Amino acid sequence: MSAESKDAPAPAPASNFIRQLVEADLKAGKNGGRVMTRFPPEPNGYLHIGHAKSICLNFGIAKEFGGVCNLRMDDTNPLKEDQEYVDSIKNDVRWLGFDWEQRFYHASDYFGRIYDIAVNLIADGKAYVCDLTEEEVRKGRGTVTEPGQESPGRKRSVEENLDLFTRMKAGEFADGKYTLRAKIDMASPNMKMRDPPLYRIRHTSHQATGDTWCLYPLYDFAHALSDAIEGITHSICTLEFENNRELYDWFIQHCRPLENRPQQIEFARLALTYTMMSKRKLLLLVQEGHVRGWDDPRMPTIAGIRRRGYTPEAIRDFAEKIGVARANSTVEFGLLEHCVRDDLNQRCARVMTVLKPIKLVIENLPENETIELEAVNFPEDAAKMGSRKLPFTRELWIEREDFMEDPPKQFHRLAPGKEVRLRWAFFVKCTGVIKNEAGEITEIRGTYDPTTRGGNAPDGRKVKGTIHWVSAKHAQDAEVRLYDQLFTVADPTAEVEGQDWRQTLSKTSLEVIHDAKIEAHLSGAAVGAQFQFERNGYFCVDPDSKPGKLVFNRTIGLRDSFAKAMGPKKE
């Protein structure tokens, strides 16, 4: 625990306008020195990496300034919400490393109080029952350049409004018959202030409150009140709610009884290249079977990237690195990958696994001889994870890509007449290949130099390349799933005329290898265990694994400057 605190001191968090604002509020003694934030997702889908940014921000700010952060389900629309989503949200936030303690709430917890406040608003002449249809309301709202028309309901008496609202709650009216609207200003240049709806009738049972209610408050009303009721001091949301702030403040000012004065602050939501963040479209990917589910490792959902092998530490680091600002921006996916590699590099034991195997026969090693070698599990710090024994035998698996019959000069791997080091083992020189009738190489032949045991030549002879291998006799088969971007374009969000967004879905985002060769000792690895397959990347054990047949997900490949220098791969 305390061992890590003696490491290099954490760098001071980057400056951002929200931290500065909270700091200034604290200094000014605002809110009695209290800091309370909240993360308020609507349980209508799974959380994604964009939500992770918000979670880190809200819980992070609270923790940093000695405050707390609530987890609240913003469940005001029973048509879209589901218990499955609330479960997944709690699970994901917890997994990311944040704790709401006992402060898990629902906007629906406050339906009773919100209703009472609405009644007060009516009594104060600041809200009225409107009998316009949805269509009429839309038309009556005007446009951005023209003022709207006042609803006839605006002239209703307080008594009649109260009576109607009571009957709306009692279930006397069908969906859409009436709404409750705030009486603000139909000519406001801010469309959000043109008598916004507060309540609509919906005879639908609710995920949390069942059939208790048949009318439900709308977002603006319920959200501002929920914040005030909980005592939120800083209500952090994304930029698209900027126009709603004036309305938020109106509610805070005119509703009673309300004790607190929360402040809404907006920041730019996360956008990532090659990534779709729309909840609606992510749902379609799941429903239409383009992916295997919300937790498909190709999905940008927390559940997906968790299964993929991304760690909470990497995601938190990413959230810190991207910063917080008010300018819309799109972060390169490569930054997230950097954070993941950076974290995994420090925690994963190294093992050798051959993904696309070809046999290498050591001609000068007898059939039944086994040489036992030792391999360090974490070469950066040999003491950290110990070592393991490796059997070296006549028949080995090596990576197909590590052999070329007619290589370019920069190729440091195996080729006829060339010598390479087999990691932790010996120098091996290729003596030839065996081909089938089709002319395909089926086997590579070579000889090992017994004096180079461990990988160093006593004569000081150097070798350019080191490749990984596994004893064919001892290797176990495993399934390995290689992932690539789900979309082929950097901005899958861009609307292209005549083209459906699904057309940018990649056909090669998943490649399954059924016969990868793994070191025998790996066969006992637990689901979720993570390793670096040397020279191949970071991998984790997938829950689909069965006894005797492990399934690995490639979390992320290693950086590959050679491939980069050689140009794009043909695959």
Place this chain on the structure above:
RNA sequence: UGGGGCAUCGCCAAGUUGGUAAGGCAUCGGGCUUUGAAUCCGACAUUCGCAGGUUCGAGUCCUGCUGCCCCAACCA
């Protein structure tokens, strides 16, 4: 066209009484190397959307312009 926002290196992003452009990612060199990984060293904005103005001095102040985002769901 009304209102609300935003514009600093390829991508993020600091820059707050105006004082002479942080950092990260990416990229490019080089060292080291039993992972072409990691790591280490070095390079990388005379310039802050554009045009004027104020000032000894402006990314920071003023004026005008341009571009992009958001708002006309009984969604959030």
